[in-house]
Amino acid sequence: MYNxxxxxxxxxxxxxVAAGILISTVIEMYSNKSENFLSWFSIxxxxxxxxxxxxxxxxxxxxxxxxxATGGYVNIFHFIFTFSAAIVCFxxxxxxxxxxxxxxxxxxxxxxxxxxxxxxxxxxxxxxIFLGLEVMSVSFYVLAGINRKRLTAxxxxxxxxxxxxxxxxxxxxxxxxxxxxxxxxSFETITAKFSELSGNLLFLTGVLLFLIGFSFKIAAFPFHxxxxxxxxxxxxxxxxxxxxxxxxxxxxxxxxxxxxLFTSGAMRIITPYLSVISVLSMFFGSIVAIAQTxxxxxxxxxxxxxxxxxxxxxxxxxxxxxxxxIFYLAAYSFxxxxxxxxxxxxxGKEETNxxxxxxxxxxxxxxxxxxxxSLFMFSLAGIPPFAGFFGKYYIxxxxxEAKLTWLAILGVLSSVISVYFYLRLVxxxxxxxxxxxxxxxxxxxxxxxxxxxAILVVLLGILPGSLLNLIISYL
Amino acid sequence: MTITxxxxxxxxxFMFLVGVAGVLIRRNAIVVFxxxxxxxxxANLTMIAFASFLGSSVGQLFVFFVMTVAxxxxxxxxxxxxxxxxxxxxxxxxxxxxxxx
Numbered sequence: 001m002y003n004x005x006x007x008x009x010x011x012x013x014x015x016x017v018a019a020g021i022l023i024s025t026v027i028e029m030y031s032n033k034s035e036n037f038l039s040w041f042s043i044x045x046x047x048x049x050x051x052x053x054x055x056x057x058x059x060x061x062x063x064x065x066x067x068x069a070t071g072g073y074v075n076i077f078h079f080i081f082t083f084s085a086a087i088v089c090f091x092x093x094x095x096x097x098x099x100x101x102x103x104x105x106x107x108x109x110x111x112x113x114x115x116x117x118x119x120x121x122x123x124x125x126x127x128x129i130f131l132g133l134e135v136m137s138v139s140f141y142v143l144a145g146i147n148r149k150r151l152t153a154x155x156x157x158x159x160x161x162x163x164x165x166x167x168x169x170x171x172x173x174x175x176x177x178x179x180x181x182x183x184x185x186s187f188e189t190i191t192a193k194f195s196e197l198s199g200n201l202l203f204l205t206g207v208l209l210f211l212i213g214f215s216f217k218i219a220a221f222p223f224h225x226x227x228x229x230x231x232x233x234x235x236x237x238x239x240x241x242x243x244x245x246x247x248x249x250x251x252x253x254x255x256x257x258x259x260x261l262f263t264s265g266a267m268r269i270i271t272p273y274l275s276v277i278s279v280l281s282m283f284f285g286s287i288v289a290i291a292q293t294x295x296x297x298x299x300x301x302x303x304x305x306x307x308x309x310x311x312x313x314x315x316x317x318x319x320x321x322x323x324x325x326i327f328y329l330a331a332y333s334f335x336x337x338x339x340x341x342x343x344x345x346x347x348g349k350e351e352t353n354x355x356x357x358x359x360x361x362x363x364x365x366x367x368x369x370x371x372x373x374s375l376f377m378f379s380l381a382g383i384p385p386f387a388g389f390f391g392k393y394y395i396x397x398x399x400x401e402a403k404l405t406w407l408a409i410l411g412v413l414s415s416v417i418s419v420y421f422y423l424r425l426v427x428x429x430x431x432x433x434x435x436x437x438x439x440x441x442x443x444x445x446x447x448x449x450x451x452x453x454a455i456l457v458v459l460l461g462i463l464p465g466s467l468l469n470l471i472i473s474y475l
Numbered sequence: 476m477t478i479t480x481x482x483x484x485x486x487x488x489f490m491f492l493v494g495v496a497g498v499l500i501r502r503n504a505i506v507v508f509x510x511x512x513x514x515x516x517x518a519n520l521t522m523i524a525f526a527s528f529l530g531s532s533v534g535q536l537f538v539f540f541v542m543t544v545a546x547x548x549x550x551x552x553x554x555x556x557x558x559x560x561x562x563x564x565x566x567x568x569x570x571x572x573x574x575x576x
Contacts, residue, residue: 150562151563151573159571162508169514
């Protein structure tokens, strides 16, 4: 357990969320009208935990018998997870009313999934990676099918569950082989022995299986097949959480487990594997997204191509690459949450208004929503001065410094392709007229969430250096 | 004849491959789920074999965690399969295909 009280304070972000889970469960048991109360309670829990971790960046320590790291870039990840989850809670308030699909466990599961993500980001041991991953994934399987009377939601939950558990199998087997060859599950021991083990075939198989399992979780190319179906079938707010915080958590697990190797350059031996995966994800995502007619599927394919850009940072395997990934994850989380937020506001009952054609003429009928959605689309496409541009910029710079110029050029090419389908939505909204009027229910809390994301996207676009310097100084 | 660690590793690798092949080939959601459990158990066997070979208890501890998580996953997974059976009256993954490009 804790050696002193300071260690307890350092783990307080996780403790707040864990306490929130217990209190919410009790509230849900004894209250008949938990819906309104629990949503605000979880927002408070998430914001308290997020801002506490942001203000204790200096509290760097390793606690709980070398199991968990706190402070530094781990806390930046905590902030990304909790803040995204808070935005999703804001969006969920009216979305769940629209579908009449409130179940008491919704907000509790959101808190458990965030706790799992935070365990992954701070992991110092394969135990923590495995437990955090499973706490997150099992909550996600239920959240995907939370609207259990709809066939689409249950189908997406089944697909997510089967493929997610399949990936877990790979990760556990990889962990078993790593443990057997390195004789330890602690990252410190494993990374210290890495160079002498890098000739051991069993060990390399273990690392490869571990990376394959995580490729499922980050939705990289050959292991992406679940992404479009799950994002389309799951409730839009939950899909927003999967694509932002879930992806950030999987990347945080890869970064923390291999961190020392990335910064020392020992990871170069798997650079070819990562480069191929990233090129395939980028181009597959961008090209297939062009053919989509459903906006949630389009955002799903765009999330596959964004996973490709992020893997460029891993392939570069230098400090700039890791800092670029963290910046990109922050930027991507807020712009994608904004986009999913607007989709969830415009979406009608019974999953209507999800086709790209329902966005025709939105510029004249809903000028505010259309303007905000265009902002997020510009940012996702990587057009300056929004956050998405600087995310890509830092990652491409890191690739060039690692002498992977060809990878950076392919990345730029792929983002040029992706401009087509992002801007097509903007063109549909402003330059086409539609005869049929779609009805949009007002949602003040949802609009507030979208506003917050928009402000963050613009701020990160205007002052990208402040966040990047913060990340670099705490790496 | 003494049974060395290689026998255990080959057996568990074979179990793992059977599990992977089953997930890719079988079409019944419950059988697919059983194959996933087989993959997890092959990892457990590897872990136990290494723990006994290395004389360290970490591997045995890990197996308890994996079993607990597998039980939680089974609870959620079977609940999802029941939910979809109520909607569609089938658990064949080829017929569960309304989400398609």
